[in-house]
Amino acid sequence: MSDHRSLSEPAPFTADDFAERLRRAAHAAQDAGLDGILVTPGPDLLYLTGYAPVAITERITMLVIPVDAEPAMIVPRLERPDAEAAAGASILRITDWTDGSDPYTESATLMAGTGRYAVSDSAWAMHLLGLQDRLPKSSYVSMTTALPMLRAIKDDDEIERLAAAGAAADQVYEEIVTVRFAGRSETDVGADLADLLRQFGHSQVDFTVVGSGPNGANPHHEIGPRIIEDGDMVVLDFGGLKHGYGSDTTRTVHVGEPTAEEREVHDVVRHAQQAGFEAVRPGVECQEIDRVSRAVITEAGYGDYFIHRVGHGIGLTTHEPPYMVEGETQILHPGMCFSIEPGIYLPGRFGVRIEDIVTVVPDGGRRLNQTSHEMRIVH
Structure with a gap:
């Protein structure tokens, strides 16, 4: 590399x-x-x-x-x-x-x-x-x-750093989908992710989640000795600090051709993530972003399998206020930066999560991650 x-x-x-x-x-x-x-x-x-x-x-x-x-x-x-x-x-x-x-x-x-x-x-x-x-x-x-909002509203210089971190994470994703997955361990792919984060300018690697097959049904599974197999769905969630500010993105890839069910679940999560993003605008309560994304998953029949909040703030740390979760009535203001990361987790089978960092702008939201949400096929 x-x-x-x-x-x-x-x-x-x-x-x-x-x-x-x-x-x-x-x-x-x-x-x-x-x-x-x-x-x-x-x-x-x-x-x-x-x-x-x-x-x-x-x-x-x-x-x-x-x-x-x-x-x-x-x-x-x-x-x-x-x-x-x-x-x-x-x-x-x-x-x-x-x-x-x-x-x-x-x-x-x-x-x-x-x-x-x-x-x-x-x-x-x-x-x-x-x-x-x-x-x-x-x-x-x-x-x-x-004072939950003390660091929540970023100025232009902070958003510039967050955007640079997000762009670097996007470059990492475009590189990682070109490596071999099948026959290698999650630990091996996780090491590739960490190396790429550093190569694209991160001074600190905070996490590299590689959840293959049934491990993908655990949202906080990181890396382990499991050998990735043909036919696995693989959740890739990674991030760290670049110029002192955080990156955090998730994409879910598939080793070889997916089944119709796997495509359906991935599409539901993709639509939920898009709905959450479209709900972002000044004056909206944080909990509304969770509600909108969650409604898509619930209406598709997978509500019991979305088991975490839809997002968290990001800045000097990769998790900080505000939180996109039911009960959080904090109003969104321009300059707030946070993740939108709905997921579906089918125990013992597979999981899907798609995550972008978003910042609030006067007329809505701006994504700080630009890689495609379509399912990528890896080998």
Whole structure:
């Protein structure tokens, strides 16, 4: 396989970009009735400051975004040089603590003693309990619960990165359908997918699902030793990060000629995916995308075999809010990016799933994956 890595790189985010994100985060917290946001290492910290610690350890690193004061970040002293080198560091007041001191007492000085804060979902329990001990009148709520849309609406630069990741995943698919499937293991094909993702510019491979034959009826089957056989339906779901933003696409191929039933099931899923896409427009509730796709599958008699939500948000991580699922009344806004991935899973037999990443635009939706939804025959 040749090296297809893109030579073009998007311009890096600037201190001004991070300042605007911090400002919007503070306003969102105020609108939610919070006194601030506490952000620990993970995608939220990267989004708001450009800082990604080398390792998430037992040493507390925390960004504090008060609604009525300037943001500040506390870091372990030995990690301060790395924190100060981050793109957003110039707009932050950075303090540090040393091993042997009490990091929670020092962290508490950045917070209001009686405040109510949203906290990163990935925060360590030991850190939150330490803060509660020092500030017993403070209270906390998870970021997803209080501010689910903090990273959901992407700007043009983020969508450019997501589009590049989607285009790279499309190139991976066009390459993988040319390789031999029959007689090879799922592990072998999965390794090909991972290699191709890297060759097309992904810095990180998050998953390579190769669900052949009956394994395709398990939506989260990844790869295993099963030898792919002639006559197998094969679910291919793969993605990772390119330029820091996610790709995630699924196509279902067939080894040799499919049966009439296999074609029918594939067509039902294809129509369900198209119906979900056509329902995308500003002002629609997230749950409506699930309902529309699910209705197609239910009306075809396969409703009991569609066993997951129809989609999830994507950005700095491959799964994040918003979620296209029954009960999610969040309204779609331009700039939201998410998957539409209906499926039918017949236990012990085969599965079919088709997935594109879609972004909301003023007059509807825009696909970030462009490969054909028609069933591809592989050998």
